[in-house]
Amino acid sequence: MQSKYDRVVLLVDMDCFFCQVEEKQQPEYRNRPLAVVQYNPWRGGGIIAVNYAARAKGVTRHMRGDEAKDLCPDIVPNIREKADTSKYRDAGKEVANVLQRFTQLLERASVDEAYLDITETVNLRMQQMQSGAFALKPQELVNTFAVGYPNIGDYVNKITNRFANPYVDDERFQMSYDQNDLPAVRQSDIRLLIGASVRLAVKEETGYDCSAGIAHNKILAKLAAGMNKPNKQTILPLAETAALFDSLPVGKIKGLGGKFGEVVCETLGIKWSVTWLFNISRGIDLEAVTPRFYSKSIGCCKKFPGRNNITGLKTLQHWLGELSSEINDRLEKDFIENNRKAKHMVVQYVQDIDGEEVASSRSTALKDYDQESIVKYALDLIKANTKTFLRSGSDSVLNNAIKFLGISVGKFETVSNAQNKLQEMFANQAAKKRRVSVEEAVQPPKVQVPTKPKQTEESKMKNFFANYLQGAKKEDTKSEVNPEEHLTAAPTKAGPKKSFVEEYKQKLHAATKTESAAEGTAPTSTPPELKESFFSQYLKQQKETRRHESEAADMLNLAEELDAIEASNTKDFDADTDEETDLTKNTYKSVANGTPSTSKNSKEKPSFKDLPEKQTTPSSATTVKELSESNNENMEHSDRLRLPPLTEEELLPSTSKRKFDELDSSDKNYKQSYAEFAVPELRTDLLPMVKCDQCGASIPDDVRSLQTHRDHHFAQELSQQLRSNEREERMQSRQKVSPKPTPPKKVKKTAGSGTVANTTVRSTNSITKFFSTKPTQEPPSSDSQMQQCTECKAYVKNEDMPEHLDYHVARNLQRELNQQDLRTRTAALGKEKTSPVQPKKQKQGQLNSTIAASSNGNKTIAQFFSQRN
DNA sequence: GATTTTACCGTCT
DNA sequence: AAGACGGTA
Numbered sequence: 001m002q003s004k005y006d007r008v009v010l011l012v013d014m015d016c017f018f019c020q021v022e023e024k025q026q027p028e029y030r031n032r033p034l035a036v037v038q039y040n041p042w043r044g045g046g047i048i049a050v051n052y053a054a055r056a057k058g059v060t061r062h063m064r065g066d067e068a069k070d071l072c073p074d075i076v077p078n079i080r081e082k083a084d085t086s087k088y089r090d091a092g093k094e095v096a097n098v099l100q101r102f103t104q105l106l107e108r109a110s111v112d113e114a115y116l117d118i119t120e121t122v123n124l125r126m127q128q129m130q131s132g133a134f135a136l137k138p139q140e141l142v143n144t145f146a147v148g149y150p151n152i153g154d155y156v157n158k159i160t161n162r163f164a165n166p167y168v169d170d171e172r173f174q175m176s177y178d179q180n181d182l183p184a185v186r187q188s189d190i191r192l193l194i195g196a197s198v199r200l201a202v203k204e205e206t207g208y209d210c211s212a213g214i215a216h217n218k219i220l221a222k223l224a225a226g227m228n229k230p231n232k233q234t235i236l237p238l239a240e241t242a243a244l245f246d247s248l249p250v251g252k253i254k255g256l257g258g259k260f261g262e263v264v265c266e267t268l269g270i271k272w273s274v275t276w277l278f279n280i281s282r283g284i285d286l287e288a289v290t291p292r293f294y295s296k297s298i299g300c301c302k303k304f305p306g307r308n309n310i311t312g313l314k315t316l317q318h319w320l321g322e323l324s325s326e327i328n329d330r331l332e333k334d335f336i337e338n339n340r341k342a343k344h345m346v347v348q349y350v351q352d353i354d355g356e357e358v359a360s361s362r363s364t365a366l367k368d369y370d371q372e373s374i375v376k377y378a379l380d381l382i383k384a385n386t387k388t389f390l391r392s393g394s395d396s397v398l399n400n401a402i403k404f405l406g407i408s409v410g411k412f413e414t415v416s417n418a419q420n421k422l423q424e425m426f427a428n429q430a431a432k433k434r435r436v437s438v439e440e441a442v443q444p445p446k447v448q449v450p451t452k453p454k455q456t457e458e459s460k461m462k463n464f465f466a467n468y469l470q471g472a473k474k475e476d477t478k479s480e481v482n483p484e485e486h487l488t489a490a491p492t493k494a495g496p497k498k499s500f501v502e503e504y505k506q507k508l509h510a511a512t513k514t515e516s517a518a519e520g521t522a523p524t525s526t527p528p529e530l531k532e533s534f535f536s537q538y539l540k541q542q543k544e545t546r547r548h549e550s551e552a553a554d555m556l557n558l559a560e561e562l563d564a565i566e567a568s569n570t571k572d573f574d575a576d577t578d579e580e581t582d583l584t585k586n587t588y589k590s591v592a593n594g595t596p597s598t599s600k601n602s603k604e605k606p607s608f609k610d611l612p613e614k615q616t617t618p619s620s621a622t623t624v625k626e627l628s629e630s631n632n633e634n635m636e637h638s639d640r641l642r643l644p645p646l647t648e649e650e651l652l653p654s655t656s657k658r659k660f661d662e663l664d665s666s667d668k669n670y671k672q673s674y675a676e677f678a679v680p681e682l683r684t685d686l687l688p689m690v691k692c693d694q695c696g697a698s699i700p701d702d703v704r705s706l707q708t709h710r711d712h713h714f715a716q717e718l719s720q721q722l723r724s725n726e727r728e729e730r731m732q733s734r735q736k737v738s739p740k741p742t743p744p745k746k747v748k749k750t751a752g753s754g755t756v757a758n759t760t761v762r763s764t765n766s767i768t769k770f771f772s773t774k775p776t777q778e779p780p781s782s783d784s785q786m787q788q789c790t791e792c793k794a795y796v797k798n799e800d801m802p803e804h805l806d807y808h809v810a811r812n813l814q815r816e817l818n819q820q821d822l823r824t825r826t827a828a829l830g831k832e833k834t835s836p837v838q839p840k841k842q843k844q845g846q847l848n849s850t851i852a853a854s855s856n857g858n859k860t861i862a863q864f865f866s867q868r869n
Numbered sequence: 870g871a872t873t874t875t876a877c878c879g880t881c882t
Numbered sequence: 883a884a885g886a887c888g889g890t891a
Contacts, residue, residue, distance in 0.1 A: 038873065046873055062872065085874070110876075110891075258890055299875060306870030346885090361886060408876080463879070 003184035004216065004284055005177075005238060008195045010116040011213045011221040012099060012202065014092070015230035017112035018049035020208050021091045033057050033074045037065040044069060052230055085111070086330065091208070096293060098205045102198050107289045115218055117289035118195055125194045126187070138561040140197045143232040147224065148240035155235065156559040159190050163555065169239075176239075176282075188216070188238045199233050215241075217285035222254050238283045245281035253280070255464065263457050276465040294338055299408025300326045301348065309352060309401035313390070316382075316402060317375065323407045324374035331369050331409060342366055344411035347378040350404035351386070357403060360385055366409055378407055 014020065018036040023029045033054035037045035044065020057072035068075050092111040100106050105117035128134030146155035162168055166186060177185050195214040202210050212233035213225030223244075224236040236244070251261045279285070300323050310316050335341060348361040362381040367373070383389045388399040785798050 042871060046871080048873065064871080113891095255890075260889075295876060297876065301874065303871080303873070308870085348887090359887070363885065406875090459880085 003181045004286060005181050005184035005188050006191070007117060007119045007216050008122045008191050009215060009217050009221045009289060010118055010195050010198055011109075011218070011225045012095075012114050012116065012199065013211050013213075013225045013229070014095060014112035015209045015211055016049050016051045016055075017092070017208070018085075018088050019051035019054075021088055023051070024091075024207055025087070033059065033072050035059055035065070035068050035075055037068075043067070084326075088112070091206075095202060095206055095208060095210070098202055099198070100293065102201075105289045105291050107292050108295075115221065115289045116198065118198065122191050122194045125197075126191070129194075136193065136197055136555075136558055138558055140200045141193075141558065141562055143228075144196050144199075144235065145228045145232060146235040146237055146240075147227065147244055148237060151562070152235075153559040153562045155189070155237070156193065156555055156562065159193060160555040160559060162186075162189070172239075185238060192216070192235045192237060196233060196235060203231075216283055218287050218289060219254055219280055219285040220283060223248075223252065226252070241283045242281050245277070260460065260464065264461065294334070296412070297408050297410030298327060298330050298334060298342065299346075299406060300330075301404065301406030301408075303404050304402060309403055310405070311398055311401045313396045313398060316398065316405075317379065319405055320375045320378050320407070321371065323405060324371045324378065327374060327407050327409060328369060328371045335369065335415070338412075340412040340414050341369070342409035342412050345374065345377060345407065345409040347381045348404070348406040348408070349382060349402055351400040351402055353400050358400075359404075374407065 019034050022034060022036060031053065033056070034051045035047050035054050036049040038048050042064070044067070047059070047061050047063055047065060047068060050059050050061060050068075054068070054072055054075055057074075059068045059072050059075065063071070089111055092108070095112075096106065096108055096114055099114055099116055102121050103116050103118045105119075107115040107117075109115060125134050141152050141156070144152045146152055149155045149158070170182070170186075173182055173185050192214050199210060199212045202208060209231040211225050211229035211231065213221040213223065213227070213236065214233065215221040215224050215236040216238060220236050220241060224234040227234045227236075250265055251257045253261075255261075256264055302319065302323065304310050304319075310319060331342060343366055344363060345366040346361055346363040348359070350357050350359045352358075362385050364377050364381060366377070386400060391397040391399045787798060
């Protein structure tokens with residue numbers, strides 16, 4: 001992998017999966033509002049899934065079964081006495097099996113969700129496109145959206161234009177991305193689009209609808225997938241991420257949806273979060289897709305709320321038996337399928353001790369797969385760890401009622417010979433048909449001291465963000481990277497070794513030279529390093545062969561056909577009431593403006609050939625047409641369009657099952673294709689490694705990986721330094737203006753205490769607000785709590801000023817890192833370095849020219865970029 | 870006394 | 883190293 005932007009990551013998320021499974025198994029439920037409900041003891045049971053017909057009637061997940069029935073008499077609750085999710089697990093596996101054909105790098109995130117790193121598949125497709133062996137089919141892009149584009153046709157069209165003019169956006173690219181990433185950036189859009197061909201396979205082969213997100217990393221893929229659903233997919237183009245993050249609520253980011261997200265918001269002053277979010281907003285998230293097909297543990301649990309508390313020994317045994325039975329079944333099945341055995345089991349339980357809920361868990365080795373021993377183990381563990389197990393004077397009443405029970409097993413080990421072990425297991429099974437002995441000696445009690453260790457918010461944050469920054473597979477780097485060092489590397493001083501900053505400067509210097517050398521050259525000239533890019537190759541080749549001409553024509557065809565399809569589809573999908581997607585509606589206007597269309601029955605899908613050449617449809621078709629004719633490049637394409645398209649035969653293999661099988665044919669061993677046994681195909685893992693001279697981490701020994709890694713250090717140093725410097729200065733200047741003392745410390749929210757301090761609510765806290773806290777443009781009438789930001793003139797609450805300033809720092813940092821106006825500034829900045837730059841008053845929009853100078857003699861940011869020391 | 874269950878991960882000990 | 887426990891989705 002050359003660049004972080006070469007990766008293509010897909011998140012596939014099954015729509016109301018449990019409902020779909022029920023609908024598939026029981027056809028009478030199809031096309032009717034349906035909810036899946038588990039347990040029935042109270043108010044009709046708890047709803048665990050609601051299909052879209054039922055959602056349209058207002059049924060939500062928070063309701064009880066009865067409530068749902070009231071709202072929607074048509075509802076067909078699926079009630080069972082004991083939650084049985086195995087059928088959903090099986091169905092999830094069926095889906096994952098389809099997905100796995102696209103890549104070995106499949107990470108099952110849950111029963112109905114999986115990440116796919118399809119980089120290699122995309123690489124192949126890119127080649128196939130050049131040789132004409134692959135073309136996207138229009139129906140693969142039905143219900144596909146691209147963030148920032150009104151419809152997918154426009155996105156395709158844009159890509160088409162770039163075929164003709166590969167460097168059309170290069171000026172912008174060079175401002176926004178690292179030099180080393182430019183080749184990847186140029187191909188980014190087409191690569192993501194190719195990822196769109198995966199989703200259809202799920203529907204065709206399993207019958208299930210799913211939604212998908214396509215982006216360059218996991219975080220963004222997950223985010224994108226939530227933007228259009230159900231039965232839709234969303235591409236998040238690299239260039240759109242920054243704008244998207246401007247209005248994105250922090251809590252929408254995976255991992256920040258809970259308490260931790262709130263902490264992050266409150267503790268925003270901390271540099272890691274800023275750096276991290278900053279990176280994410282540039283499309284950078286290095287967390288690897290970790291191949292995992294099967295879960296590492298198998299567990300089941302049950303709550304016993306209120307009067308369902310388990311108070312008697314017999315009841316306890318009963319439920320332990322139920323849980324054990326399920327565990328056992330699943331273990332046996334897992335053994336047959338996966339040739340592995342769990343060696344460890346954990347029992348978890350919550351007791352009512354003097355009105356307090358006390359949670360405990362104890363574990364033991366698991367020797368046999370049979371229900372009775374599992375029950376025995378579990379019971380023994382509970383006894384051994386409960387101070388007084390039975391109420392004194394009774395032999396059947398528990399001293400502490402149990403409110404929750406769970407058993408889980410794990411630590412799987414592969415078994416040498418499946419056949420032998422299977423027989424052995426059945427033999428054991430037959431031999432053990434005795435009852436559980438309840439009369440085991442109670443072990444010396446252990447006192448349960450529910451200590452509440454205080455982990456600092458800082459350390460939590462550090463580690464959270466370190467995960468995303470480290471990138472490579474965790475197992476590989478965990479032991480080698482000390483997040484502490486990694487993230488808090490002190491501002492670099494030129495050490496004995498050539499520091500990375502030195503190298504960085506040299507690199508930039510070289511880049512500057514190259515660019516200035518190229519200055520004045522016609523923008524159409526090809527920079528040397530780009531000679532071998534896909535697009536330039538394409539352009540070369542298309543002059544030689546007709547087949548290649550048809551490629552661009554295909555893309556254009558695609559755009560037009562999509563318009564035709566979308567126009568012919570009825571707009572029957574109205575405003576999405578799905579709570580998972582409501583963020584989408586407000587936040588991503590441009591996407592919502594798209595023309596969602598229902599998926600067509602596959603028989604009704606228009607074939608590539610059958611579509612009329614020109615279909616005049618109201619809005620979107622016109623758009624494409626206008627765009628097509630609005631410039632000369634596209635007239636060229638229009639000519640090409642008249643060439644005969646590829647034959648059906650030429651088109652078919654590329655996306656047919658057969659073709660995908662061929663992709664996998666190199667590794668036909670089914671067992672080996674299981675992710676648990678598969679070697680991850682990350683090239684970086686196989687490369688020789690070098691040590692980072694800053695943090696000691698092992699980095700793949702290729703220029704770009706090294707650079708990427710060092711970029712992180714660099715950004716972090718800059719972030720840290722700048723933020724403290726600039727903040728210090730602002731605070732000083734502020735104190736001159738206002739005699740107010742330091743802003744009041746934010747009160748931390750205490751659970752249940754009722755007072756919710758003055759902190760902003762996370763869910764409505766956009767990334768932008770995250771940086772800048774609601775600047776007011778009008779001067780506050782008489783509010784001494786407000787003051788004017790010297791940077792942007794906005795009026796900001798005193799206590800929000802530090803964070804507001806962080807925003808400016810982040811923006812400045814961004815511009816610096818993006819190397820904006822690097823060339824023009826180099827000379828001027830050379831002069832400034834001798835005298836610290838004073839913060840200048842500036843108009844809004846000119847933020848980029850003020851970079852804080854250090855108060856302690858350190859270099860300014862700008863100086864990092866200047867030619868010499 | 871009711872948002873259930875399941876699984877993974879990180880931290881502390 | 884392994885166990886306990888909480889957080890997140």
